[in-house]
Amino acid sequence: MGAFSKNLILGIEGGATKTRWILCEKENESLVSITEGVLGPGSLRLLSLEELRHLLSVMPADASRVGVFLAGCATERDREVLREVADSVWPHATVRVGSDRESGFAAAFQDHDGIAVIAGTGSAVTGRAGGIEDRAGGWGHLLGDSGGGYDIAINALRRILYDYDTAREITPLAAETLQLLGINTLAELTVWAQAAHKSDLARITPVVFRHAEEFSVARILRRGAAALARLAGSVARRLEFHSPVVRLQGGVFTGQPIYRDLFEQEFRKAWPTADIDVCTTPGSMGSVYLAAGHMPDPVRVQTVAESEVAQAVTEQPNPRSADLGLLPTRKLVELFATEERAVEEAVRHCVPELAIAVDLLTASLQAGGRLFYIGAGTSGRLGLLDASEMPPTFGVEPELVQGVLAGGVAAVMRSSESAEDSREAGALALRDRGVRDSDVVCGITASGRTPYVLGALAEARRLGAGTIFLTCNPRRDRAVGHADVEIDLPTGPEIITGSTRLKAGTATKVALNILSTCVMVRLGRVDGNSMSCLKPTNEKLRRRAAQIVADCAKIDFEQALDLLSCTNWDIREAILRTKSHISP
Structure with missing residues (x-):
């Protein structure tokens, strides 16, 4: 049939024990099997890249569409690696890759509903x-x-x-x-x-x-x-x-x-x-269905069109920084300092929405719910940071406020921004955390268009949870509502175009500080303006705790230290003892 045929579709499913492949010809709307075979293990976790390339290279080379679905292909990075290898073997074909559970499901149900075990x-x-x-x-x-x-x-x-x-x-x-x-x-x-x-x-x-x-x-x-x-x-x-x-x-x-x-x-x-x-249909045939486009992507990835991204305020060039590299050092620093003034105005602009969000969160947490921050890149890291500060500052359990970052904990120290492109990954992250209708999910995305966050918010609404949407892009499309409360901080273009860790990141941090701190005040975790639920876990915090007790109980610092040591460093208990005249 020549070196290449637009009617030939190759489906491959690899597991820990064996790899099955089948070559089909498309006749009108039907798929007719031409030839098939079985090879050795095809798990992505078992083979080196060279071994994988060799395994694939012995299969038919004349297909116009190829589906490669292997065990061990679990992450976006796995897909990228598998696609690179498959593209090198079939450079002129349309290649679709994924895990063997996806091809297995396609073999059992094609585009119908059900459960594959x-x-x-x-x-x-x-x-x-x-x-x-x-x-x-x-x-x-x-x-x-x-x-x-x-x-x-x-x-x-x-x-x-x-x-x-x-x-x-x-x-x-x-x-x-x-x-x-x-x-x-x-x-x-x-x-x-x-x-x-x-x-x-x-x-x-x-x-x-x-x-x-x-x-x-x-x-x-x-x-x-x-x-x-x-x-x-x-x-x-x-x-x-x-x-x-x-x-x-x-x-x-x-x-x-x-x-x-x-x-x-x-x-x-x-x-x-x-x-x-x-199911008597082999998984390799499911790979053919997927390669032929008979089913939607098993991992539903939604990317934002470049033209849409360019319209985001955070992606616009800042005319004040057009000649950044020509500025002397002092002028450069002054420009950054001046631009940060926009953060205060942006936060002040959103006070009404922030207040509504605080009330929503307070009601949820008082009723036994939890707060989940979810985001990718800088936005996700800021959510993780705010969540991590709640237990030591306000004495709450770590489960009460949780941060969910695209790419997981590894993405804290190492950039993993590609993880933000999957709506399904965001939805799955919430399901894995056991989000329920009493909780609140706060999606954080500077552009307002991150698929990972949008997928998570859609899943949160499906589960009946409360939702908050925090962005720095007032120009985003508002035709479809994403959350119960939507907060758009107008920070304007960044000094370095698109670098949202700058003003957008600062404004987001301030907004999260306001949300979480105001909620903790409403929940009674602050007395006056004192961190009376502080967890004194080191020498600095123990001295801070003693100063709080000394100020509130009107006693000297050393007495406060003695009192705290008798109450297992419980600030409120120490203050209560002084007010109740209970001897240490």
């Missing part, structure tokens, strides 16, 4: 309803993979050693496992297991099923199936399914009927009318 070497649950996606499991063998082949195998090995330790018994399961691996003693087995990869351990799984009648083995299998059923049930509840359609995938389900029955028995306890069946 994978039990292969690892395990994962993916559900979708009305455009909303939810996930459970899939954390990898160290922290997750409950009910997958690796999990079953490792629990079986533990049982083998336990039986030997307690009864000096080599069980039939132990004997067959040693024979399979060509190992002579249990001591050698432990050495092998510590060095083996999870796919090597999963080889034991069929042996475990052959001994399913043994009591201890049956218990392991029931526990694994029950764990997967609970994960699937959690997804079904969060997506509000009444009678979920569940499709079982992966070698453990497809190869072991007893495991399918155990899962179904457990899942039907909560969902008796569920439609449960094994």
Whole structure:
């Protein structure tokens, strides 16, 4: 068919044990399989970039569309790496990349709703309803993979050693496992297991099923199936399914009927009318569906058009700094100092909205809710900073005010601004934190257009939580409301165009200071203007606490120190004792 055909679509799904690929031809609206194959492990976590490139290079080269969906492709950075490798192998094709759970879901449902439960070497649950996606499991063998082949195998090995330790018994399961691996003693087995990869351990799984009648083995299998059923049930509840359609995938389900029955028995306890069946369509075909564009992106990324970004006030050039590099040092510093005056005016301009936000937050926290700041880049770091200052300053629990930063904790010290482009990632971050209708989510974005923040606010509203939107762009599109309270600080163009860590960052910090501090005052965490709930965790703070007690109780500094040492450094208790004439 020549070196390149616009009608050929290649789908690839790689896991810890094997990689399947299928080449299809598009005829009108149908996809017809031409050829397919199976290769070795294709997990992004197992292969070097060179090994991955070699694996992909032996597949058909003449497709115009290619879908590569591999286990271990979990982050935006993983996608970038996988795309670079795939683009180098198929430079003229349209390439789509992602994780094997996405191709698995596409194989089971295409563009319909349902829940896909994978039990292969690892395990994962993916559900979708009305455009909303939810996930459970899939954390990898160290922290997750409950009910997958690796999990079953490792629990079986533990049982083998336990039986030997307690009864000096080599069980039939132990004997067959040693024979399979060509190992002579249990001591050698432990050495092998510590060095083996999870796919090597999963080889034991069929042996475990052959001994399913043994009591201890049956218990392991029931526990694994029950764990997967609970994960699937959690997804079904969060997506509000009444009678979920569940499709079982992966070698453990497809190869072991007893495991399918155990899962179904457990899942039907909560969902008796569920439609449960094994998915017979291979995940590689799901990769074809995705590559062909028959489904929307499984990770819904919304980027802002360059023309829209350019319209943001924070992206406009500042005429006062056009010749920045030509200014003498003193003039340069004076310019920065002068520009900071805009921060005060911007905050003063938004006093009415800030007051409404304080009342919203106060009511929520008084009713047992929590405050979540969420943002990316500088905005997210400022939210994280304000949240971290609440426990030591006002004596509240760390869970009361939480900061959520795109890219996670690693993005605090290392730039990870690419993480801000995914709306779904923002929504997922709130779901992972367990945000509920009694909470308030404050989205922070200087431009007012960061997809990560907009996705989080949309999810917060769906969950019924209160919402606050804090931006530095009064020109943003207001046709669609994003929050209950919207605060737009008019800081104007930055001295260095687009560098929102400058005036926008300062104004955002001030606004967050106002929000959190006023709320703490309303919650009674301040007496007069004293930090009476301060946590004195070092010498400086202990002296500050003593000064507060001395000033409030009208006693000398040394007496205040003695009193605090008797009250476990509880400032309010110390003051109360002086007012109640209680002896230290």
